[in-house]
Structure formats: structure tokens, C-alpha cells
Amino acid sequence: MINSTLFPDVQLPAAERARGPFAAVAIERSLDKILDYEVPQGLIDSLRVGQRVRVPLGRNNRPEHGYIIAIGPTSDYPRIKPILAIDDQRILIPPKMMELACWMARYYCTPLGSVIDSILPSAVKKKIGLGWTHHVRLGKSPEEIQAILEKTRAPKRRAILARLLQIKPGESAELIRIASEAGTRAATVRKLVKLGLITITAEPDFNLPPAYYPKCGPEEAPPKLNEDQVDVLNELSPRIAGGEFSVNLLHGVTGSGKTEIYLRCIKQAVEMGRRAIVLVPEIALTPQTVRRFTARFDRVAVLHSGLPASARHRFWHQISEGKADVVVGARSAVFAPMPNLGIIVVDEEHEGSYKQDLAPRYHARDVAIKRGQLESVPVLLGSATPSLESWWNVKKGSGFGVGGSGQEHGHASTAAHATQSQPTLSHATPYHLLSLPNRVRNLAMPQIELLDMKQEIFVNRRKGVHLISRRLEHMLRVTFDAGQQAILLLNRRGYSNFVYCPSCTHLVQCRFCDATLTYHRSATAKARGGSFDEGLHTGQLHCHYCLGVNPLPPACPDCGKKLSLFGLGTQRVEEELARKFPNVHYARVDSDTMRNAGDYEKILSRFAKGEIQVMLGTQMIAKGLDYPNVTLVGVISGDTALALPDFRAAERTFQLITQVAGRAGRGDKPGRVILQTFIPDDPTIAAALRQDFVGFASSELKSRQEVGLPPITRMVRIILRDEDLAKLHEKSEKVAAAFAGQIDAEKSNVKLKGPMPCAINRIAGYHRAQILLFAPTAPPLQRLLAGVRAQKGILSSDRIAVDVDPVSLL
Numbered sequence: 001m002i003n004s005t006l007f008p009d010v011q012l013p014a015a016e017r018a019r020g021p022f023a024a025v026a027i028e029r030s031l032d033k034i035l036d037y038e039v040p041q042g043l044i045d046s047l048r049v050g051q052r053v054r055v056p057l058g059r060n061n062r063p064e065h066g067y068i069i070a071i072g073p074t075s076d077y078p079r080i081k082p083i084l085a086i087d088d089q090r091i092l093i094p095p096k097m098m099e100l101a102c103w104m105a106r107y108y109c110t111p112l113g114s115v116i117d118s119i120l121p122s123a124v125k126k127k128i129g130l131g132w133t134h135h136v137r138l139g140k141s142p143e144e145i146q147a148i149l150e151k152t153r154a155p156k157r158r159a160i161l162a163r164l165l166q167i168k169p170g171e172s173a174e175l176i177r178i179a180s181e182a183g184t185r186a187a188t189v190r191k192l193v194k195l196g197l198i199t200i201t202a203e204p205d206f207n208l209p210p211a212y213y214p215k216c217g218p219e220e221a222p223p224k225l226n227e228d229q230v231d232v233l234n235e236l237s238p239r240i241a242g243g244e245f246s247v248n249l250l251h252g253v254t255g256s257g258k259t260e261i262y263l264r265c266i267k268q269a270v271e272m273g274r275r276a277i278v279l280v281p282e283i284a285l286t287p288q289t290v291r292r293f294t295a296r297f298d299r300v301a302v303l304h305s306g307l308p309a310s311a312r313h314r315f316w317h318q319i320s321e322g323k324a325d326v327v328v329g330a331r332s333a334v335f336a337p338m339p340n341l342g343i344i345v346v347d348e349e350h351e352g353s354y355k356q357d358l359a360p361r362y363h364a365r366d367v368a369i370k371r372g373q374l375e376s377v378p379v380l381l382g383s384a385t386p387s388l389e390s391w392w393n394v395k396k397g398s399g400f401g402v403g404g405s406g407q408e409h410g411h412a413s414t415a416a417h418a419t420q421s422q423p424t425l426s427h428a429t430p431y432h433l434l435s436l437p438n439r440v441r442n443l444a445m446p447q448i449e450l451l452d453m454k455q456e457i458f459v460n461r462r463k464g465v466h467l468i469s470r471r472l473e474h475m476l477r478v479t480f481d482a483g484q485q486a487i488l489l490l491n492r493r494g495y496s497n498f499v500y501c502p503s504c505t506h507l508v509q510c511r512f513c514d515a516t517l518t519y520h521r522s523a524t525a526k527a528r529g530g531s532f533d534e535g536l537h538t539g540q541l542h543c544h545y546c547l548g549v550n551p552l553p554p555a556c557p558d559c560g561k562k563l564s565l566f567g568l569g570t571q572r573v574e575e576e577l578a579r580k581f582p583n584v585h586y587a588r589v590d591s592d593t594m595r596n597a598g599d600y601e602k603i604l605s606r607f608a609k610g611e612i613q614v615m616l617g618t619q620m621i622a623k624g625l626d627y628p629n630v631t632l633v634g635v636i637s638g639d640t641a642l643a644l645p646d647f648r649a650a651e652r653t654f655q656l657i658t659q660v661a662g663r664a665g666r667g668d669k670p671g672r673v674i675l676q677t678f679i680p681d682d683p684t685i686a687a688a689l690r691q692d693f694v695g696f697a698s699s700e701l702k703s704r705q706e707v708g709l710p711p712i713t714r715m716v717r718i719i720l721r722d723e724d725l726a727k728l729h730e731k732s733e734k735v736a737a738a739f740a741g742q743i744d745a746e747k748s749n750v751k752l753k754g755p756m757p758c759a760i761n762r763i764a765g766y767h768r769a770q771i772l773l774f775a776p777t778a779p780p781l782q783r784l785l786a787g788v789r790a791q792k793g794i795l796s797s798d799r800i801a802v803d804v805d806p807v808s809l810l
Contacts, residue, residue, distance in 0.1 A: 293326050303315055586616060720799060
């Protein structure tokens with residue numbers, strides 16, 4: 001009999017149990033239970049664990065899709081509905097991936113069906129992009145075909161039979177190709193089917209046109225490694241060869257050759273007959289990374305949400321069939337169905353974009369670590385500014401991403417779970433620190449110059465609004481005169497981040513959110529080159545939370561006086577750049593101008609060719625770019641994120657400044673960074689000025705230890721929302737009481753804070769509250785979540801979200 005691993009069920013006497021076989025099915029919808037279904041006689045031989053099926057659900061027996069979790073001989077339920085059909089004969093979720101999905105369902109407190117639904121690309125489930133080709137196979141032995149050829153007098157049939165003799169037994173050839181090579185038509189070839197000489201079958205064609213692979217120039221010899229790189233490779237090589245799980249944090253300064261380490265490690269794995277997954281934080285970075293890998297490896301596949309559906313399906317199928325040695329992609333590529341995996345690489349592992357903001361709210365870095373544990377392969381995390389979680393794990397030698405154990409959450413299926421092995425979680429994950437402290441070719445780190453904007457405004461007394469200081473303006477002119485390029489960073493899009501009435505102090509806010517509206521100037525105003533006042537009413541007010549768009553009021557809605565634009569954004573810097581450097585070619589790179597990865601790739605291509613002299617943008621340009629002619633980086637405002645109500649604000653600020661500073665001086669010419677700030681004495685700014693990650697991490701970890709914040713502790717954030725504020729208070733108090741009761745019952749060391757308002761109280765018309773849970777390690781939190789979930793205290797809903805290991809508190 002198959003026992004539950006989720007919740008205990010009442011066991012029926014053996015005589016009353018139905019006889020199977022039965023299948024445990026995880027419904028694709030957000031149904032927090034696994035259901036038993038009878039396997040019809042016609043499906044017994046073809047049904048497999050990991051397949052997608054159609055099953056009846058509810059009183060109306062409406063067809064729903066689900067996934068076979070396990071198959072067993074008995075069920076504890078006397079009346080079981082039969083499976084309707086197998087939707088896809090392929091095993092879409094291999095055994096190791098099924099284990100990973102079960103772990104994610106437990107750890108991230110999400111229904112298993114929803115987890116599997118997020119693992120599989122929609123194009124695969126819908127079978128989008130399947131091309132079909134007709135393949136010919138011999139119906140008789142080559143000797144028999146030869147005998148028939150000798151007796152045949154018809155020239156076309158002789159030509160076809162001669163071509164058929166080139167097909168080896170068990171192999172096939174395309175029908176169109178055979179007809180072409182025989183100088184006849186496909187219809188003539190088909191006539192041989194009636195004679196029993198051949199068989200013709202329609203088979204899916206998953207080949208991709210070359211256009212999907214980024215072009216690369218002639219293959220260059222790999223660069224010579226420096227001593228630091230050799231030491232790192234010597235340490236990594238035995239772990240790759242040994243085929244054992246380990247987590248390796250590669251801390252290398254910008255320009256230290258981390259990508260070359262990735263390439264050498266993957267080459268070693270491929271030469272051993274194994275394969276690799278490479279994760280990058282942004283879709284926009286994927287083409288650049290793919291180009292570097294296609295220069296070294298012949299079989300490279302790409303997986304990310306920016307691909308057309310047909311291409312994504314075809315890449316996925318190539319990967320599952322073992323026709324790709326390297327998979328490069330963004331967050332979702334961690335689920336690539338790669339057989340015989342040898343290594344997983346997570347580039348820029350500190351990036352917050354690895355965290356999914358919808359259920360399941362997984363972190364791709366931590367899922368990669370867990371998958372590495374299940375597959376027994378090394379995981380390589382790389383960054384110039386590692387996350388404090390990874391840094392803490394290295395120092396303590398225990399795993400962050402795979403912590404926590406416990407039973408599966410959700411309602412138990414009484415079928416088939418005993419045959420499913422459940423993943424166990426190690427509390428002593430082997431973490432190793434690898435260091436690349438110097439740039440390749442002994443290149444110098446860029447010189448960083450701090451510029452106090454308060455002095456720029458109040459001492460130099462420049463008239464008007466100047467986001468580009470005198471010093472940065474001068475260095476830009478010097479850079480352009482020398483034929484070199486520059487990058488300007490401002491991590492805030494739009495023109496100004498709030499609209500204000502100086503007469504009555506009214507702030508223009510979003511009607512649906514407790515947030516100010518950001519003014520975005522239209523493209524036509526920029527093209528006209530009008531004055532500041534002329535351009536005021538040529539744009540719109542945008543809410544960056546609910547994505548609402550409103551016209552700019554002609555006057556203050558409270559007092560009728562003139563409104564003023566305050567704050568800064570990339571559009572405002574762009575306007576100033578065009579005014580001060582009218583003959584310079586520039587490009588603005590933010591989410592307003594870059595609609596897709598293709599737009600980003602075009603801009604980078606023009607920048608690489610020197611057609612663009614300065615690139616202005618948000619954090620999109622702060623990482624992954626390697627252009628030797630960039631000698632100047634200007635940070636317009638280094639402190640924009642420091643005031644955010646999030647304990648990770650300092651960490652993100654340090655990472656962003658350090659990363660963008662590393663874009664300068666990567667060629668033979670020295671680099672310079674101008675860092676503009678209003679708070680030059682802030683410790684985070686001072687650490688970024690020194691490029692001192694170790695010192696910053698030590699100080700920041702000490703501060704967090706004093707107040708008990710991650711990564712010293714583990715956190716779960718529960719966000720509740722409702723349009724009715726009174727109902728929200730009632731619901732949040734009820735959920736908090738459920739957790740408090742469970743903590744008392746278990747005598748757990750979990751600390752509960754809240755319910756309390758979120759930093760942004762209302763978004764898109766919904767009031768928001770949060771409950772925070774803290775514990776020294778993950779297991780107590782997992783047991784607490786499992787207990788409350790078992791009592792249906794946190795049912796899956798769009799009104800409640802459980803965020804395990806949150807990366808943002810906004």
C-alpha cells in the first residue's frame with residue numbers, strides 16, 4: 001500500500017481498499033493536494049511517472065491537466081475516478097526533477113502541481129512549434145532489397161532502391177531527401193510502402209535555424225591563465241572529476257577572468273561525457289554569454305522566457321534528448337531537463353533577479369544548489385560582490401540554499417507515495433571559497449573619485465538643474481576627445497520621481513497605491529528639444545507599482561497653483577546630456593527603451609562598434625559588459641537606494657556601485673570612475689570607494705547579527721492583501737494567531753513579528769499587511785509552515801503569499 005508523505009489519513013481495512021493500479025496525480029491548478037486516480041486497462045502499459053495526463057475533477061468531472069507523481073497497486077479510497085487520457089507520451093518530469101519539485105513544494109510552501117507547472121515551459125505543455133518530417137526505414141533486409149533491385153527494370157524504381165541500400169538497418173532517412181537524390185517525387189517513393197519494401201513514419205522535427213544562435217567571429221585560442229586562475233582551476237578540477245556535490249563560491253574582482261574559469265570547468269565536464277547548465281541574471285545578457293560559449297562548444301542550447309514559444313520548445317526537446325552539452329539561460333534554465341549533468345554555474349549569483357516574485361517564490365541560486373545536491377555535481381557561484389548569504393555560508397561552512405527538512409505540504413494522496421523517494425536535505429553543505437583578487441593581464445583596477453553633490457550645489461552655486469557635475473562633465477569631454485567611451489549609471493527611470501506643489505506641499509500620488517507617481521517625458525518632447533517648461537505637459541505620470549498611467553495635471557488639484565518636478569531619472573540625465581554634448585551619440589538603456597532582448601543586443605552591438613560614445617542606463621548596464629574602450633564610468637547618484645525601508649539597501653548599493661565601476665578600464669587604457677553622492681561619509685559609499693567587499697561584508701554582517709536579520713537568521717515573510725482594510729486586519733490577526741498557536745504547541749524557537757503594515761501599504765487598490773517569522777535555522781520554519789498549512793491556516797490564494805527567504809521587504 002502507498003502511504004502519504006504529506007498528512008496522515010485514516011487507513012481503511014485491507015478488505016475495503018480498492019485494487020489498482022492507481023496513480024497519484026498533482027493537478028496543474030493551485031490545488032493543495034495530490035489525488036488518486038484509477039489507471040484504465042488501456043493505459044497500464046504506457047503510463048509512466050512524470051507524464052502529463054488529463055483527469056476528471058470535481059462533481060462535474062471537468063477535465064484538468066495534471067502530472068503523474070507515482071504509481072502503486074492500492075489506494076485508501078474505495079471510489080476512484082479513472083484517468084481520462086495521457087496528454088503527452090514523453091516523460092516531461094524526469095525522476096531527479098520530480099525530487100526537486102517535491103522539495104520546492106515543501107520548502108517554498110507551494111502546491112506541487114503549481115511547482116511542476118512553473119518548471120515546464122508553456123510551449124512544451126502546449127506542444128507549440130512541433131515541425132513534422134517523414135522518415136523512411138527499410139521494410140526488408142539490405143540483401144532482399146539488393147535482390148529486388150537486380151530484377152527491376154524501371155529506372156526510377158532502380159534509383160530509389162539504390163538509394164535505399166544506403167540506409168543502414170534501424171536507421172532512417174528523410175522522404176524528401178530520398179526522392180531528391182533518386183531524381184523522382186515523394187509520391188513515387190510512397191508506392192514502395194504497399195510492396196512492403198519501406199515504412200514511412202511522421203516524426204517531430206526539433207531542429208532550430210542558425211538565426212537562434214548568436215553569431216561569433218573566428219574561434220580564438222583560449223587566453224593564457226594567470227597564477228590565480230591556475231590555482232582556482234587546480235582546486236576545482238578534482239571536484240568536477242570526482243562527480244561529488246559541492247558549492248564553490250568564486251569571488252573575483254571585476255575583470256578577473258571568472259568567465260574563463262567557467263569555460264574551462266565546463267570543458268572538463270564535457271570531455272568526461274557530462275553536461276553543464278549556466279545561469280545568467282538577465283535575459284538581456286544571454287546573447288553575449290551564448291556567443292562566448294558557442295565559440296568554444298558546438299552544442300549550446302538557450303532557455304529563457306524571451307524566446308519565441310516554438311524555439312523554446314525545440315531547445316527544451318534538444319536538451320532532454322541529450323543533444324546539447326551546455327545550456328545557457330536566465331532563472332528558469334535551472335530546470336533544464338539535462339541528462340548526465342556534470343556542473344551548474346550561477347554567474348553574478350548575488351543578483352536579486354534570480355528570485356521569482358510569483359508562486360513558487362523560489363531563488364534560482366538556491367534551487368541550483370539543491371539540484372546539484374540531488375544530481376551529485378559541483379555548483380559554481382561567481383560574483384565580484386557575492387550575496388551576504390553565500391559569504392556567510394562560506395565562512396560558516398553550512399548550506400543556505402538547501403537548509404530545512406520536513407514532510408511534503410498539502411493534502412495527502414493515499415496512492416503511490418511510498419514508491420517515490422523523498423529528497424533529504426543536508427545541513428552541512430560543503431562550501432568552498434575561491435578567490436581571484438587581480439584583474440587579468442595585470443590590468444589596474446579603476447580609480448574611483450568621490451564627488452560631494454552638496455558642495456557642487458551650495459558651494460559652486462551653479463544655476464539651474466545639473467545632474468552631471470562640473471567634474472564629470474569635464475571628464476566626459478576628455479574621454480570623447482580621446483576617442484574613448486563612457487557609461488553613466490542612474491538606477492531610476494523616468495524624468496522625475498515625484499511631482500510636488502511648493503505652495504501647499506501636495507504630493508501627486510497614485511489613486512490605487514500609497515506611492516508617488518513618476519513623471520515620464522514623451523519621446524516627441526525630446527525630439528523637439530524644447531525648454532523645460534515647454535516639455536512639462538508632453539508626458540505622463542506612471543506608477544511603477546500598479547503600472548497605472550495618468551496625465552500630468554495642469555495645476556495642483558488642491559490649491560490650483562503651479563506644480564514642480566522634483567527628483568531625477570534617466571530621461572532627465574538624457575536631456576542634460578543632449579544639451580551639454582549636442583554632437584555626441586548616446587543611448588538610454590532602461591526598461592522604457594529596451595522592450596526586449598533584441599533591442600538591448602542592437603544597442604550593445606552599436607556600442608561595441610563605437611557608433612555610440614556614451615551609454616546611459618539603469619542597473620541593466622551595471623553588469624556583464626566587457627568593452628575595452630570604456631575608460632570612464634559616471635555614477636549620477638550613488639545613494640538613491642540607501643534610504644529604502646529594506647535592510648538589504650546598503651548591500652544592494654555597494655553591489656551596484658562596485659559592479660558598474662568594474663566596467664571601466666578593462667582594456668589597455670586605465671579606467672576612472674566618478675561617484676556622485678549627497679552622503680559621502682556613509683560607510684557603504686566609503687567601502688565602495690575602496691572596492692573593499694571583505695570589509696563591507698564584515699561590517700554589514702556584524703550589524704545584522706546585532707539585530708538578528710538574515711543571513712544570521714532565516715526569514716519567512718507572509719504578505720496578506722485585501723481591498724477592505726477591516727477584513728485585512730481580521731484575516732492577518734487570524735493568520736498570526738494560527739502561527740502563534742503552532743509555535744506554542746511545538747515549543748518552537750521561531751520568533752513572530754506582526755501583523756504589521758507593509759512598507760508600501762497599498763498597491764493596485766489592495767491594502768497590504770505582513771507577518772515575519774525568524775529562526776536560527778530553516779527546519780523550525782519549515783515545520784511551522786507545514787503545521788499551519790496542514791490546518792489550512794494559509795490556503796493557497798491570490799490574497800496571501802508565503803515568501804521563504806525573501807530578498808525584498810518593499
